Amino acid sequence: MTNQKFIVGLTGGIASGKTTVANLFAEFGIELVDADVIAREVVAKGSAGISAIVDHFGDEILLANGQLDRATLRNKVFNNETQRLWLNNLLHPMIRQKMLDQVQASTSKYVIMVVPLLFENQLDSLVSTTLVVDISPELQISRTMQRDGVSQQQVEHILASQMSRQQRIDKANHIIDNQGDIELLRSQVTRLHQLFLQQAAELSNKPND
Numbered sequence: 001m002t003n004q005k006f007i008v009g010l011t012g013g014i015a016s017g018k019t020t021v022a023n024l025f026a027e028f029g030i031e032l033v034d035a036d037v038i039a040r041e042v043v044a045k046g047s048a049g050i051s052a053i054v055d056h057f058g059d060e061i062l063l064a065n066g067q068l069d070r071a072t073l074r075n076k077v078f079n080n081e082t083q084r085l086w087l088n089n090l091l092h093p094m095i096r097q098k099m100l101d102q103v104q105a106s107t108s109k110y111v112i113m114v115v116p117l118l119f120e121n122q123l124d125s126l127v128s129t130t131l132v133v134d135i136s137p138e139l140q141i142s143r144t145m146q147r148d149g150v151s152q153q154q155v156e157h158i159l160a161s162q163m164s165r166q167q168r169i170d171k172a173n174h175i176i177d178n179q180g181d182i183e184l185l186r187s188q189v190t191r192l193h194q195l196f197l198q199q200a201a202e203l204s205n206k207p208n209d
Helices: 018-026 035-041 048-057 070-077 081-105 137-148 152-161 165-171 182-205
Strands: 007-012 031-034 111-114 129-134 174-177
Touching (some): 018 129, 018 182, 031 035, 035 111, 081 111, 129 182, 174 182
Parallel strands (some): 031 111
16 A cells, blocks of 8 residues: 555446546545546557557557557457456556556545456555445446447446446445435535545554554
8 A cells, every 4th residue: 555645445336426426525625546547548649558559469559640549459359368468467557556656646635546447456455445336236227328328238248247246345345325316425425525534634643664
């Protein structure tokens, strides 16, 4: 864990409302470190990540404007375990380091690290406590179909590839129920914000080893 920073690892399945919850914490002035945003940055045009990907897969992986062609890359690694592992081994350390750099640069009392695959990629080892946004699979399916315009079958396939709801709950230190309205959500965030402030203060008062 990084030096005396209190980090909350925020996660949840697809369409559980991670972004909504993170933004409610941000309203309290808490800084967010978002793994999805960083994952896009490490393969941005001109980055070391995209250079390594081009060296490995060739120029066909680029769009005409020099940006990464995500659809082509997905096709390259889909059903190809060797290529998928190569890509993960390249990008995961870059993403991890950039997240830690952002945490160290933060100035809020504690930091929210938003990581969809927090437990799957063992990134919970970087955080002080874990927070899972929980909704029922039925709600996940209907919200994802509505949001992304995909079929029920496609959503069920994504759910099957993610950690199960029960596994995630079992690993969580804290759980937010996102099956009600925004006010219910806000009250849960407010309560946890007070708790995290208290825990962050306790951590900062501990002498460094």
